Amino acid sequence: MSGQRIVVLGGGPAGLNAALGVADLGQQVLLVEPREFLGGTPVAERYASITGSFEDAETAMARLAGRLTESALAEVRLGTRAISLEGSPGDMRIGLEGPGGSEVVTCGSVIVATGFQHFDPGRETQLYGYYEYPDVLALQDLESMLKDRAVVRPSNGQPPERLCFVQCVGSRDRNIGNEYCSKVCCGVASKEAIEVREQLPNCEVFIFYIDMRMYGYWESQIYWPAQERHHVQYVKGIITEVLERNGRLLVRGEDTTMGRPMEVLMDMVVLSVGMEPSAGTREMARILGLAQNKYGFIDAPGSPLDTVTTSRPGVFAAGAALGPSDLEDCASSAGLAALRAVSVLRQSEMIGT
Amino acid sequence: MPVGGRKQPPVVVEKPEATAVSTISGRSWELPGMWNRMFEPRVLSDYTATGFARIAGLPGGESLEWCYGCGKCVPVCPVDLVGEYGPRKIHRKVQTGMDLFSSDDLWLCTSCANCLRVCPKEVDMTKVMPAVREAAIGDGMVPAELQDVFEKTFRNGNCLGENPRRRNAWTRAAGVPVRVLPTDPGAVDVLFYVEDYWSYHPRGQQAAQCFARILAALDVDFAILGPEEKTLGDSQRVAGEKGLFEALMEDVAATLDKYEFKRIVTPDPHGFNALKKVYPKYGHNYEVSHYTQFLAPLVDKIPFRSEVRHRVTFHDPCYLGRHNGEYDAPRTILDAIPGIELVEMGRCRENGYCCGGGGGGMWLDGFTANHTSERLSERRVREAAETGADVLAVCCPYEVSRFEDAAKSTGNDQLRVMDIVELVDMAMGGTGAV
Secondary structure, three states, rough: HHOOOEEEEOHHHHHHHHHHHHHHHHOOOEEOOOOOOHHHHHHHOOEEEEEOOOOOOHHEEEEEHHHHHHHEEEEEEEEEEEEEEEEEOEEEEEEEEEOOOEEEEEEEEEEEEEOEOOOOOOOOOOOOOOOOOOHHHHHHHHHHHOOOOOOOOOOOOOOOOOOEEEEEEEEEEEEOOOOOOOOOOOHHHHHHHHHOOOOOOOEEEEEEOOOOOOOHHHHHHHHHHHHOOOOEEEEEEOOOEEEEEOOOEEEEEOOOOEEEEEEEEEEEEEEEEEEEEOOOHHHHHHHHHOOEEOOOOOOOOOOOOOEEEEOOOEEOOOOHOOOOOHHHHHHHHHHHHHHHHHHHHHHHHHOOO | OOOOOOOOOOOOOOOOOOEEEEEOOOOOOOHHHHHHHHOOOOOOOOOHHHHHHHOOOOOHHHHHHHHHOOOOOOHHHHHHHHHHHOOOHHHHHHHHHHHHHHHHHHOOOOOOHHHHHOOOOOOOOOHHHHHHHHHHHHHHOOOOOOOOOHHHHHHOOOOOOHHHHHHHHHHHHHOOOOOOOOOOOOEEEEEEEOHHHHHHOOHHHHHHHHHHHHHHHHHOEEEOOOHHHHOHHHHHHHHOHHHHHHHHHHHHHHHHHHEEEEEEEEOOOOHHHHHHHHHHHHOOOHHHHHHHHHHHHHHHHHHOOOOOOOOEEEOOOOOOOOOOOHHHHHHHHHHHHOOOOEEOOOOOOOOOOOOOOOHHHHHHHHHHOEEEEEOEEEEEEEHHOOOOOOOEEEEEOHHHHHHHHHHOOOOOOOEEEEEEEHHHHEEEEEEEOO
């Protein structure tokens, strides 16, 4: 009856939710995670808090992981990755490679939840000086500083007096090839801006943007409080280049509502980098033989009404492996993937394979 | 994680001075002044949150920084239509380093509240501007013509600097007895709070006389305060003189305490606004209505005797309409007057265009003229004329003089400006007919 099992690849927000969903439906689940810990990118990149709820990220992810490891139907293998997949829905054989060597596990269906990675702001021709200037950071760098409550300029160890975010770095850009909106960066930047203001009340915080995309409740949960209660300054107009000027950073761009060029001195510049498919997502797509869209994310041909069914029968995807996703998207697609994966088993039971 | 190629820091090239080169002679010129700026626009660099911090520290100033720049306010701002001022622009200018306290922009808002009506973030310029103006006045930064009105109000209890003893001079030609409480105390039903322009301005006095005749015809038990009446000072408050407003209020409340009356009826939407919305915050509560609200339920009892054959359009006062939500009472009265054909202007009711007189604009004519292509009242009169109306009906004492001047200056002499009570009086066969 080992064919009754479902294998979930990836132990981040989507993978954990998917595995929990499978177990909650009364089915055995095996979660495979190449890292040595559960929690995915929020834990690996040391996020300070969950965007939206402001809950401590490590605590929130540990709660999710704890629920899964307590389940009698769930088994977790860390330091393990998938290397092959054979068979058809209801009767699949997935090759795994882990600390104890490689083995082949039978399963009914597979859920891929291998996530995203942050756009590398040193790539391409964006003149933001991410690798030149120590005080130019990316969203996840600041997350880690916020978690340690130690927001300081790497160049001199002093807290910044002026800090700005630059939105849409590596997103919405035909030149770079990422034509999509990464969906979470406006909310994450605004959340981090609030946290900077809370930790450093004397630091002025600016957000330079093309459009603020604060979906749904983020508008009133994050955007409006950032502006109204935490006095974050939103400036419509994107930054084109960052220059060093007398030990500080000069950001240059156009203030589009004023129709005038702007040159503003900052102590720290935070690049709101977007999402790209993770190395794991690309690798799994290749190994499992899943069609990818032009950006490398796993393709869901039935989208938007079926967001989780991949091109290969019996394999489903969840979370940011499918494209830019916030945590709500991860929870939603994970739930649907769990349902689809279990229904494969139930159908094969009825047919009697 | 892939690491991209290291980029060399970009080389900064200092631009040479802007020059123009003739394609014919090959000569070149340096371009000074505004021509130079066309090539090298001034760079904005003073971005800061400190401007908002100072404004938000003033009671009422909190909401300016709530603006997220949608710009819905600008197309409905009456001042923007004839000039450069616009509420969103104030937000951005403060963010880019403008000191609102010393800026001319501070005095251009008429507090008409049309921006607040459309603002998704509820940025309330009708509170921001008075708060910042109060601080600016405290620092001695106030346009001279407005300061002059403040001083007149302080000395005389009215914005026109008129003798308080002549406040009820208009009653002599009213044609009906008008009881003056200080000389004839005793309980009365309606206290007719005349306010400054109906007390002193010649055209206002005519309207006051019309209203007295209408009250008499309706057998209303009414009286005025006469020499003891002082302005309610709402526009002085919005123009930034909160201290003067509060001092006036204490005088007014003490005077009102002396007399027994049931309710207050006033022709001035600004005074009405003060009594209805501001006085209660200080513990002074009265039953108050604008005269149109008082007359509207009584139109069936008004003894109309003749038809008023006019095509009439009506201008909504900002402080009766948007500020206090009354759009129907004036129209109920106009509809009841026999013979009148009422036509609406494009901007009416909730979107009514401001006459320019509110928030101190009444007393900043010269100052505002330096920043606008035409007066708001002139813009409004041209709209009224476009309807084909021959009468522009109003029910705010500021407006008769403003619109009569504007009708002349825009060449619309065919347009007569009349208060609603003048039209009612005309239909009653009174002497108020123009």
